[in-house]
Amino acid sequence: MEHPLVKMEGIVKNFAGVHALKECEFELRSGEVHALVGENGAGKSTMMKVLTGVYQKDQGSTFYKGKKVDITDTATAQKLGISMIHQELNLSQDLTVAQNIFIGREPRKAIRLFLDDKEMNRKTELLLKQMNLDISPTMKVSELTVAKQQMVEIIKAMSYESQVLIMDEPTAALSDSEIDDLFRMIEQLKLKGVGIVYISHRMAELKRITDRITVMRDGVYINTMQTADVSIDRIIAMMVGREIYQPAKSERNTGGKSETVLQVKGLMRRNTLQDISFSLQKGEILGIAGLIGAGRTELARAIFGADQIDAGEIFIHDQKVKITGPHQAVKHGIGYLSEDRKHLGCLLDMDVKTNVVLATMNDFTKGLGWINNNRISETSIKIVEELTVKTPSIGQKLKFLSGGNQQKVILGKWLTRDCDILIFDEPTRGIDIGAKSEIYKLLESLVAQGKSIIMISSELPEILRISHRIIVMCEGRITGEFNNDDDITQEQIMACATNRTSSAKTEREE
Amino acid sequence: MKEAMIAAKKPAFSFKSALEQFLAFGSLILLIIFFSIASSNFFHFSNIVGILLSTAVIGVLALGSTFVIITGGIDLSVGTVMTLCSVMTGVFITTLGLPVYIGIIGGLLTGAVCGLISGIAISRFGIPPFIATLAMMMIAKGLALVISGTKPIYFTKSPVFMEISQGSLLGDLIPGFEVPNAVLIFFIAAIVGSVLLTRTIIGRYNFAIGSNEEATRLSGVNVRNWKIVIYTITGVFTGLAGILMASRLNSAQPSLGMGYELEAIAAVIIGGTSLSGGKGTIVGTVIGALIMSVLTNGLRILSVPQEWQTVVVGFVILLAVYVDNLRRRKA
Numbered sequence: 001m002e003h004p005l006v007k008m009e010g011i012v013k014n015f016a017g018v019h020a021l022k023e024c025e026f027e028l029r030s031g032e033v034h035a036l037v038g039e040n041g042a043g044k045s046t047m048m049k050v051l052t053g054v055y056q057k058d059q060g061s062t063f064y065k066g067k068k069v070d071i072t073d074t075a076t077a078q079k080l081g082i083s084m085i086h087q088e089l090n091l092s093q094d095l096t097v098a099q100n101i102f103i104g105r106e107p108r109k110a111i112r113l114f115l116d117d118k119e120m121n122r123k124t125e126l127l128l129k130q131m132n133l134d135i136s137p138t139m140k141v142s143e144l145t146v147a148k149q150q151m152v153e154i155i156k157a158m159s160y161e162s163q164v165l166i167m168d169e170p171t172a173a174l175s176d177s178e179i180d181d182l183f184r185m186i187e188q189l190k191l192k193g194v195g196i197v198y199i200s201h202r203m204a205e206l207k208r209i210t211d212r213i214t215v216m217r218d219g220v221y222i223n224t225m226q227t228a229d230v231s232i233d234r235i236i237a238m239m240v241g242r243e244i245y246q247p248a249k250s251e252r253n254t255g256g257k258s259e260t261v262l263q264v265k266g267l268m269r270r271n272t273l274q275d276i277s278f279s280l281q282k283g284e285i286l287g288i289a290g291l292i293g294a295g296r297t298e299l300a301r302a303i304f305g306a307d308q309i310d311a312g313e314i315f316i317h318d319q320k321v322k323i324t325g326p327h328q329a330v331k332h333g334i335g336y337l338s339e340d341r342k343h344l345g346c347l348l349d350m351d352v353k354t355n356v357v358l359a360t361m362n363d364f365t366k367g368l369g370w371i372n373n374n375r376i377s378e379t380s381i382k383i384v385e386e387l388t389v390k391t392p393s394i395g396q397k398l399k400f401l402s403g404g405n406q407q408k409v410i411l412g413k414w415l416t417r418d419c420d421i422l423i424f425d426e427p428t429r430g431i432d433i434g435a436k437s438e439i440y441k442l443l444e445s446l447v448a449q450g451k452s453i454i455m456i457s458s459e460l461p462e463i464l465r466i467s468h469r470i471i472v473m474c475e476g477r478i479t480g481e482f483n484n485d486d487d488i489t490q491e492q493i494m495a496c497a498t499n500r501t502s503s504a505k506t507e508r509e510e
Numbered sequence: 511m512k513e514a515m516i517a518a519k520k521p522a523f524s525f526k527s528a529l530e531q532f533l534a535f536g537s538l539i540l541l542i543i544f545f546s547i548a549s550s551n552f553f554h555f556s557n558i559v560g561i562l563l564s565t566a567v568i569g570v571l572a573l574g575s576t577f578v579i580i581t582g583g584i585d586l587s588v589g590t591v592m593t594l595c596s597v598m599t600g601v602f603i604t605t606l607g608l609p610v611y612i613g614i615i616g617g618l619l620t621g622a623v624c625g626l627i628s629g630i631a632i633s634r635f636g637i638p639p640f641i642a643t644l645a646m647m648m649i650a651k652g653l654a655l656v657i658s659g660t661k662p663i664y665f666t667k668s669p670v671f672m673e674i675s676q677g678s679l680l681g682d683l684i685p686g687f688e689v690p691n692a693v694l695i696f697f698i699a700a701i702v703g704s705v706l707l708t709r710t711i712i713g714r715y716n717f718a719i720g721s722n723e724e725a726t727r728l729s730g731v732n733v734r735n736w737k738i739v740i741y742t743i744t745g746v747f748t749g750l751a752g753i754l755m756a757s758r759l760n761s762a763q764p765s766l767g768m769g770y771e772l773e774a775i776a777a778v779i780i781g782g783t784s785l786s787g788g789k790g791t792i793v794g795t796v797i798g799a800l801i802m803s804v805l806t807n808g809l810r811i812l813s814v815p816q817e818w819q820t821v822v823v824g825f826v827i828l829l830a831v832y833v834d835n836l837r838r839r840k841a
Contacts, residue, residue, distance in 0.1 A: 306728060330730025344728055347721040349788050358718060358729040361711050369711040413729060 003066030005030045005195040006051065006082075006164055011060035013046055015400060020046045023060075024221040026214055028164060028195040033186060035198045035206045035227070038216035038239055039404070039432035044199055047216070048166050052084050053077040083157035084166040087430075089149050091141045098124035098137035101156045127155050131185055147178035151185060158189070165189065166197040169430065171205060173292075183209050201432055203232045215239055240434040260318065261452045262334075262421050264303065267312030272298040274477045276312070280421065285443060285453045287467030287484075289460060290497045295476035296456045297339055300423045304336040305329045316421070330359055335414030339426040339456070341403065345410045348399040352391055353380035355398055355409050359417045383412035387442070404435030411442065422446065423454045428462065440466055460490045472496035533833060534782055534797045541801065545808035552811055559689055561800070561807045566675075566692040567592075567755050569799040571774035572781075573703045574747025576795045577740050579778050580707075582720045582787025583632065583639035585741065586771050587646035588748045591624045593767030594650040595752025600663030600762035603671060610671050617756075618749035624650060625745020629738035651768065658764040665760050675757035692754050697796075699750060704792035706743070716740055720787030776823070777802055780830040801826070 006028040013021040021043045028034050036044045049055040051062065053071040062069055064080055071077050091100050098121045099106075107119040124137035133151055141149055150170060157165055171179050186196060186209060198210055206213060207227060215222040215238045222238050259282040267276040272295050280286050288296045301307045303314060305323035314321055316332050323329050329336070338344035346355050357364055357376050364376050380394040387408040391401055398406055407427065414422055424443070428436045443453055443466060457463050463470055464484065472480035472493055480496030482488045546553040571588050578585045598620040603613035624646060631642040665671040674691060681688035707713035715736045718726045727733045756762045781798030783790025802823060809819045 304728070325732065325734075326728050327730045327732040336728060338725075338728060343722070344725050346725055347718055349721045350718065354714065354718065358726065358731065361714060361731070365711050371709055371711060371714060417730070 002030075003063070004028060005065060007063040008047070008051065009061050009063075011047065011050055011062075012058045013050060013055060014058055019219050021050070021057075021219050024216065024219070026051075026221070027224070028197060030163070030193045030195050031190050032211040033190060033196045033198050033209055035200065035210040035213040036216065037200070037206065037213060037235060038222075039402075039434045042216040042239070042432070043219040044216055045168070046219075048084065048168070048197065048199070051077070051164075052082055052166065078160060081161055081163035082166070083160060083162040083164070085150065085153050085157060085168065085170060087168045087172060089146075089153055091149055091152060093142040094140065096138050096140055097128075097135055097144070097152050100141055100152060101127070101159055124155075127159055131155060131158075131188060133185075145178070146173045147175070147181065150174070150182070154185060154189075158194075162194065164195050164197070166199070168199045169201070170198070171200065171202060172430065179205070201430075203235065206235070207232065236433055239432065261316065262303075263315040263318075265313045265315070267299070267302060267314075268310045269298065269302055269307065269476075270310055272476050273302060273309075274475075276476075276478055278471055278478065278481070280452050280454060282452055283447045283450050284468040285447055285455055285466055287463040287470040288454060288456045288473060289463050289470055289493050290458075290473035292458065294473040294497065296473050297425055298476070299473070300336060300425050300454070300456060303329070304334055304423060306336070330417060330419070333418070333420040334423065335359070335417060335419035335421070336423045337407070337410055337414070337425060337427060339429060341406055341410065341430075346398050346406055346413075349397060351395045351397055352384065352389070352401075352409055353377060353394040356380040356383050356394075356412045356416055359413050379416060380412075383409075383416060387412055387415075388438070402435075404431045404438070407431065407435075407439065408442075419451070421452050421454070423456070425456045426458065427455065428457070428459070436462075460493055463493070464488070464490065474498065534780065534794055534801070534830075537830075538797050538801050538804065541804050541808065545804065545811065548808070549811045552808060557807070557811075559693070561803045562693040562696075563690050563758075564807065565799050565803040566690075566696040567751050567758070568770065568773050568777060568802070569696045569796060570699050570747055570751040570754060571770055572777035572795045572799050573699055573792060574744040574751070575771070575774045575778050576703065576781075576783055576790055576792060577707070577716060577747075578639070578744050579775070579783050579785060580716050580720045580787060580790045581737060581740055582723065583737070583741075584643065584775070584785075585625075585628065585744050586640065586643040587624065587628060587650055588744065588751075588774055589767045589770035589772075590647050590651040590654065591621055591745065591748045592752040592755060592770060593762075593764060594624065594654040594657075595620045595749040596756035596762035596767075597654045597658045597663060597764050599753055599756050600665065601657060603668050604663050604665055607667070610668055613668075613671070614674075614753055617753045618746055621745040621747070621749025621752065622742050623745070625742040625748065626738060628745075629741030632741065633734040633737040647768075647771070654764045654767070658762065660764060662764065663762040665756070671757055672760050673757075675754050692758060695750070695754060699747065700792055700796050703747070707792055712736070712739060712743070717788060720789070722788075773802065776827050780827060782830075782834055784834075798830075 004027045006026070008024070008026045011021050011024045024043065024047055026036070026047060036047070038044050046055060050057045051071065053074045053076050056072065062071060069080065071080070092103070095103070101124055102120050107116040107123070108114065109116045121137040128135055128137065131151070133155070135144065135148055135152065141152065144152065154165070170182060174182060189196060198206070200206060210227045212224060213227050213230065213235060214224040215235060217239060260279050261282050262280040264279070265277050267273055276299060288299070290296050298307065302309050303323070305325045305328055308324070314323060321332055323332065326336070342348060347358065353376050357379060364372050366372055377394060383389070384391060384394060389401070389405050389408045389412070391405060398409060401409065427439050431439065443455065447453055455463070455467060467484055470482045470484055470488070470493065471478050474497050480493065482492070542553070551557060571592060575585055575588055595617040599613045599617035602608045602616040603610055628643050628646045631637045632639050677691050678688045679691055680694060707716065715726070715731060718731065719733055719736065723733060755766070777799035778790070778795050779785065779798065780801055781791070781794030781796070783794060805823060805826060806819050809822060810816070
């Protein structure tokens with residue numbers, strides 16, 4: 001029998017005494033798409049980082065085409081033909097497509113000092129043609145859509161003659177038609193005998209594109225199955241190992257109409273927000289739906305004072321307030337959980353306890369700014385227990401926590417501040433199903449305690465499932481508002497979300 | 511569970527930080543052992559005191575610089591601002607004939623105001639720290655020359671001013687232990703700096719800003735104001751260095767000071783503080799400053815010409831940062 005492309009056996013990896021991987025295995029055959037699934041923190045990324053030489057395994061062996069190999073760094077992995085396409089793309093925005101693909105090995109002229117751009121562009125053209133991509137080699141990467149940039153990354157990996165391609169959440173930022181393009185590309189790669197490791201949380205995609213599925217949970221290998229033989233429910237059950245929380249519709253219609261906690265009138269911000277007015281009731285979850293670029297994050301940032309507004313009024317508990325910066329928003333009891341958790345949400349290099357008290361440091365000082373470390377520890381332990389944050393200690397740096405646990409620590413920061421109004425921007429992005437249901441449960445319990453929530457989400461089922469009211473945005477304005485007790489459908493919301501401009505609207509009406 | 515949460519952190523924490531300090535501290539000890547063996551003149555009480563005394567001014571400047579560098583910023587103005595503070599102290603005490611303590615307060619305030627202005631330029635007007643403090647460097651240099659009329663100001667009328675640096679409180683208390691006050695002040699300043707950085711809200715925000723400024727801002731911390739506070743603190747340390755300098759020379763020398771900022775930054779970096787912010791310690795900075803003085807002093811005792819001493823210090827900086835990078839990669 002032919003040797004599999006990659007075989008990993010008995011892989012063990014510890015971080016500071018914590019088991020990240022326990023006796024894990026993985027096999028990849030040539031010409032297959034092999035999904036690697038599991039909750040965040042299950043060990044998928046760690047496993048792939050061992051394969052690409054980012055981490056060194058503590059025990060176990062890796063075989064490449066039947067030969068035992070020792071992958072000590074990323075260069076070794078690349079030489080073997082193992083490439084990874086990261087979620088965050090690693091392209092230089094100001095260079096052209098060809099320059100990015102050939103970076104570090106540019107074709108030269110006879111006098112080696114001079115670059116041969118013609119040759120480089122020709123080679124790139126060839127590569128692009130092989131994959132039937134309509135991209136010009138001389139275009140700047142910054143002019144391409146995210147989807148096209150991702151394809152350039154894949155082309156770059158293929159130009160290294162890669163045999164193994166690891167894709168981490170490749171469809172996270174893509175639209176449906178772009179996903180189709182990506183899948184066509186994957187099919188072509190399969191024909192060439194490339195083995196693809198496909199990491200994703202989107203179950204429907206796995207069914208569509210993958211041949212086999214390997215499930216991991218809590219750093220342990222669970223099983224590998226033929227995709228065709230297994231149902232989505234079964235995979236989820238294996239991943240989670242527990243019940244998925246699904247709030248009943250009746251249960252969540254308790255949103256009281258008693259008291260308006262936040263009212264926004266005529267909010268304007270040049271080029272991004274136009275005449276936004278809405279209100280938020282006490283104890284309700286207000287969902288904000290819309291496509292990427294509709295101005296939802298911009299609205300959240302404007303309310304929070306992170307960006308300046310050009311016009312408009314904000315009332316909190318019927319009091320007009322002027323918010324010129326986040327510190328004032330926080331003073332008024334508003335908390336904001338950014339969509340970009342890693343860069344804007346938390347301090348990755350600092351420990352859990354510092355992150356928990358970051359918004360309330362003043363409350364933990366005894367005169368003259370002297371910090372009371374004992375109280376900080378007490379509070380952090382309380383938050384860690386309440387929100388069931390998985391961490392070995394409160395002194396653990398946040399970068400060693402999984403995405404879902406980082407999110408909980410950030411939420412803990414705002415709970416410590418006792419914010420009445422919480423703005424969640426894509427709270428479940430990049431979070432696996434199990435942690436997602438935990439976050440929903442948290443949102444439910446928060447509103448039950450009388451807090452009010454604005455939740456921005458790009459996932460319509462999520463919005464429909466959890467919000468009491470929904471507003472829809474398109475091109476910086478509100479194009480629809482629904483009470484979630486009616487039988488509204490995803491189609492109705494999409495219609496508002498794609499309601500481009502007022503002129504387009506009248507055209508359609510005519 | 512609760513005990514585990516805290517207990518788990520303690521041994522790991524102290525062990526790691528001990529290791530982090532060890533490299534710089536170990537190299538300092540090695541240097542001292544090396545020079546002690548190489549020359550019998552090195553390990554003498556008077557020579558060690560001489561080393562400490564020569565560390566005091568740069569050391570205090572480096573303490574201040576540690577604060578801004580941990581925010582991910584830089585202050586290029588500390589050298590010439592120090593000179594301006596010396597000159598202002600001279601103006602208050604000698605030219606205006608005011609009491610010495612007014613001169614000291616005046617010197618510290620001058621530093622604070624310069625830091626405040628840099629801080630405002632950086633956080634209110636969005637000028638990058640490098641540029642804002644480069645401008646402040648030239649402003650302070652010019653002002654020091656203008657105010658002094660380009661001539662040194664001597665403190666001959668107030669002999670007590672000299673005592674700030676050159677007297678020895680410790681020597682009065684313990685006969686024979688003649689450690690100059692400048693050294694004592696340097697160590698006290700280091701303790702104050704360390705407490706500020708590790709035990710107060712200023713220090714905690716200092717690290718938070720250096721670690722991720724935008725995330726800190728979005729947590730409702732008034733980052734702009736805190737940065738102004740931090741640059742002002744750097745200014746106060748600079749003022750203190752200016753007073754020590756003037757007292758040691760018994761005069762304010764308006765043309766000195768240029769280049770001191772780079773030596774201060776070098777000390778901070780040798781001490782393991784990262785220029786990209788978020789990481790650093792005062793102990794490291796003190797050790798960094800000591801390493802530089804021990805090197806210069808030891809090389810001088812071995813009769814290495816001064817020009818070559820500078821070359822060696824340059825290589826030591828490269829080595830220190832390289833070793834630090836290696837350690838970080840492993841961690």
